Amino acid sequence: MxxxxxxxxxxxxxxxxxxxxxxxxxxxxxxxxxxxxxxxxxxxxxxxxxxxxxxxxxxxxxxxxxxxxxxxxxxxxxxxxxxxxxxxxxxxxxxxxxxxxxxxxxxxxxxxxxxxxxxxxxxxxxxxxxxxxxxxxxxxxxxxxxxxxxxxxxxxxxxxxxxxxxxxxxxxxxxxxxxxxxxxxxxxxxxxxxxxxxxxxxxxxxxxxxxxxxxxxxxxxxxxxxxxxxxxxxxxxxxxxxxxxxxxxxxxxxxxxxxxxxxxxxxxxxxxxxxxxxxxxxxxxxxxxxxxxxxxxxxxxxxxxxxxxxxxxxxxxxxxxxxxxxxxxxxxxxGMAPAGLRRTPVEVLVTVFDEERMGAAIATARALRQAGLNTMLYLEPRRLEAQLRYAHHKGIPFVVFVGPDEAARGMITARAMDTGEQRTLPVAEAARWIRSALGGSNGG
The missing domain is CATH 3.30.930.10 (Bira Bifunctional Protein; Domain 2)
Structure with a gap:
């Protein structure tokens, strides 16, 4: 049909x-x-x-x-x-x-x-x-x-x-x-x-x-x-x-x-x-x-x-x-739409490093949601480049990584997709940074 x-x-x-x-x-x-x-x-x-x-x-x-x-x-x-x-x-x-x-x-x-x-x-x-x-x-x-x-x-x-x-x-x-x-x-x-x-x-x-x-x-x-x-x-x-x-x-x-x-x-x-x-x-x-x-x-x-x-x-x-x-x-x-109008309501994509770190990625996504951020979990471990391409294609402004180093230190790494700036911080501090950076943007 x-x-x-x-x-x-x-x-x-x-x-x-x-x-x-x-x-x-x-x-x-x-x-x-x-x-x-x-x-x-x-x-x-x-x-x-x-x-x-x-x-x-x-x-x-x-x-x-x-x-x-x-x-x-x-x-x-x-x-x-x-x-x-x-x-x-x-x-x-x-x-x-x-x-x-x-x-x-x-x-x-x-x-x-x-x-x-x-x-x-x-x-x-x-x-x-x-x-x-x-x-x-x-x-x-x-x-x-x-x-x-x-x-x-x-x-x-x-x-x-x-x-x-x-x-x-x-x-x-x-x-x-x-x-x-x-x-x-x-x-x-x-x-x-x-x-x-x-x-x-x-x-x-x-x-x-x-x-x-x-x-x-x-x-x-x-x-x-x-x-x-x-x-x-x-x-x-x-x-x-x-x-x-x-x-x-x-x-x-x-x-x-x-x-x-x-x-x-x-x-x-x-x-x-x-x-x-x-x-x-x-x-x-x-x-x-x-x-x-x-x-x-x-x-x-x-x-x-x-x-x-x-x-x-x-x-x-x-x-x-x-x-x-x-x-x-x-x-x-x-072309009258506001300059900061995003193409998606998703504010953060949490990547999945590998099967072993799946639990850490799920916990991170949950913590970011509780901090008031619209957070999407990628759901399966794939090459990091593929996950970044996905975030770029969707227009998601921030990506979060939870690799072995971050997990060992109780940290996450957050990257701003538009500027490439990234910071490795505890989840609560990373959430504050992301919220601050998103403050001037328009999610629709």
Whole structure:
């Protein structure tokens, strides 16, 4: 049988896992610094839990996962937001605001391409139980800090509001049944430009007068509040409450971003940014990297109605999802990984001199582990050169020898693989030296 993988799936080998672990641990530290708590939900959900939440295009990508003798219709989770809404509905006693993060795999039957896989990890942070725009601003601040901490410089967080989008459509006179087509056309603005979007609108059957008015609104340019004020002036006489509410939400969000110290260089109001999922109800966010061109690396927004699909009363929610796969692809492509990031969690390899010294090598490995060092025993006596080649190939930073001379003196010899420096010391002192030398390195 030929060993192979399904399309869109992949193995992640240990050296790649070290970078992945570094990224995930960075996120975990930042999330917890902001007061978010970890949550686990199962990979399998009832099919009825997932269906009807994402829109027909997205739901075509959901994997069913039925056991041949199972009574319940099951599916692999498509994202982490709908399971969160189910949790909030099932456990109403959770204190609000409830701030949770979850880092776990999800599955989508998408067409595989660079940065897009059928099984991939999502990294979500959400705030449940408040309508304050301070929560939405904190999500944007969290995105900014997390990406900056990972070494990203060329990124921008695009911000829009679904209420404002709907208001723009009604102000332009888009017939209600065509609002969905309008959003699809606008969402292609970065790829097609203004003329291409207008052509898309024509293809969807949107009237020419509506296209002209919509193009005028999309052409408004400026920084932050300037854009909002210009749009408010343009729509002042129309009296569209939904649009005005969206403008007020974005104005409040920008004020909180100022207070939270988020650099204006890292975010921008974008009327042409449209998040695809149907459950968004207010501010929406999407982060794009300008180098390399890999698409969005975060996406999210406010979805106040989702819990109401599982419970009699809805609960306000806002949050974001980091695309770990694309983030790792960018880090690898631009060489952004920390210089000291190791390829293995192993810190010390204890070599085996010969069968007679096997017991001494085992005792040494045990003592080094007790001293707090990740220690691997080679397990069999082979030529020393072969054991050193193994340590070099694995990227293990220290090697320990317990030969006849060391064993007779109650010592071990520790060698730093990068510099060749070695010292013959009692185990406890050797452990202190190794820990000190490793202090500046990053094990991921």
């Amino acid at each position: 030929e060993p192979r993988l399904p399309r869109g799936m992949r193995d992640i080998l240990p050296d790649q896992m070290m970078l992945r672990r570094y990224v995930i641990r960075t996120f975990e530290r930042i999330f917890e610094a902001y007061g978010f708590e970890p949550l686990h939900t199962p990979a399998l959900e009832l099919r009825e839990t997932l269906m009807g939440k994402y829109g027909p295009d997205a739901e075509k990508l959901i994997y069913d996962a039925q056991h041949r003798e199972g009574k319940e219709a099951l599916s692999l989770r498509y994202d982490l937001s709908v399971p969160l809404a189910r949790v909030v509905a099932m456990y109403p006693h959770l204190p609000k605001p409830f701030k949770r993060y979850q880092i776990a795999p999800v599955w989508r039957a998408e067409r595989p391409q660079k940065g897009r896989y059928r099984e991939f990890y999502q990294c979500d942070a959400d705030i449940v139980g408040t309508t304050s725009m301070a929560a939405d601003a904190e999500i944007v601040a969290l995105i900014d800090e997390a990406l900056t901490r990972l070494g990203f410089r060329n990124f921008v967080i695009l911000i829009n509001d679904r209420k404002l989008l709907a208001g723009l459509g009604r102000f332009s006179g888009v017939p209600e049944p065509l609002l969905g087509q309008l959003y699809r056309a606008i969402d292609k603005f970065d790829r097609l430009g203004m003329e291409g979007v207008q052509e898309e609108m024509r293809r969807y059957g949107i009237p020419e007068e509506v296209i002209r008015r919509m193009a005028g609104l999309l052409a408004i340019q400026g920084e932050g509040r300037e854009v909002l004020q210009a749009l408010a002036r343009e729509m002042a006489a129309a009296e569209i409450p939904e649009a005005m509410e969206g403008l007020r939400e974005l104005e409040a969000l920008l004020g909180f971003l100022d207070q939270m110290g988020v650099s204006p260089q890292h975010y921008r109001i974008s009327f042409t940014m449209v998040r695809g999922l149907e459950y968004y109800t207010g501010p929406i966010f999407e982060t794009v990297v300008t180098e390399p061109k890999i698409g969005s690396i975060t996406g999210g927004g406010r979805y106040d109605g989702l819990v109401g699909l599982f419970a009699k009363q809805s609960v306000p929610m806002t949050g974001t999802s980091f695309g770990i796969e694309r983030i790792i692809d960018v880090i690898e492509e631009l």
